[in-house]
Amino acid sequence: MQRRSAILGSVLFFFIAPTMIAGLVPWWISRWQVLQASFFGLASVRAAGVALIAIGIPVLLESFARFALQGQGTPAPVAPTRHLVVTGSYRYVRNPIYLAVTAIILGQGLLFGNVTLLVYGALLALGFHIFVLAYEEPTLRQTFGTQFEAYTANVPRWVPRLQPWAPDAS
Numbered sequence: 001m002q003r004r005s006a007i008l009g010s011v012l013f014f015f016i017a018p019t020m021i022a023g024l025v026p027w028w029i030s031r032w033q034v035l036q037a038s039f040f041g042l043a044s045v046r047a048a049g050v051a052l053i054a055i056g057i058p059v060l061l062e063s064f065a066r067f068a069l070q071g072q073g074t075p076a077p078v079a080p081t082r083h084l085v086v087t088g089s090y091r092y093v094r095n096p097i098y099l100a101v102t103a104i105i106l107g108q109g110l111l112f113g114n115v116t117l118l119v120y121g122a123l124l125a126l127g128f129h130i131f132v133l134a135y136e137e138p139t140l141r142q143t144f145g146t147q148f149e150a151y152t153a154n155v156p157r158w159v160p161r162l163q164p165w166a167p168d169a170s
Contacts, residue, residue: 003072006079010068013076018060018097021124022104029116036113049110056103059089063097066090077135084144086151091164094157098128132157 026032039045066088067074071081075097089096102125109117140148154165 003069006068006072006074006081009074009076009079010064013074013079014064017076018064018101018104022056022060022101022108025120026105026108026117029120030108030112030114032108032112034112038113039110046111046113049107049112052103052107052110054107056100056107059096060100060104063089063100077139080139080143084140084147084151086155086165086167091155091161091166093160094152094155095128095132098125098132099158099160102128129158 064075066085067081070087071083071085073079073081073083093099102121105117105121105124108114109121137152141152144151150167151165155161
């Protein structure tokens with residue numbers, strides 16, 4: 001996949017997948033309105049929601065850019081990367097896109113005091129986990145072999161490392 005195609009494909013997939021999953025569906029559920037008092041009556045819960053959204057959006061954008069520019073592909077399974085991406089957010093956790101999307105949805109749930117959004121986020125996280133185990137990791141293992149094995153041995157699937165992994169140091 002050429003660089004221009006990778007960028008265009010990533011932009012297209014961005015609007016098809018995360019924009020729909022973390023934007024349109026939560027809007028359908030909540031209309032982005034505060035429905036009730038914050039959870040536990042604490043304003044800090046709403047602040048935590050804002051923080052999750054504020055962290056999730058740049059991680060999502062950065063990860064998509066890395067797929068196109070460094071991986072020379074897209075996050076979409078139909079147009080995968082040619083190179084394993086192990087830089088940026090991927091030095092801390094193997095699945096920053098799924099984590100970012102989940103954080104954005106859960107953040108909206110906390111911000112708007114919407115239990116349905118929290119349930120949606122939890123179910124989506126479960127779906128992501130199943131997809132990663134059943135399809136994504138076996139495919140990456142087959143495609144990138146020992147490079148992916150070294151990566152999985154050093155970078156956790158869901159809970160980010162505190163220090164970035166440096167592939168040359170392993």
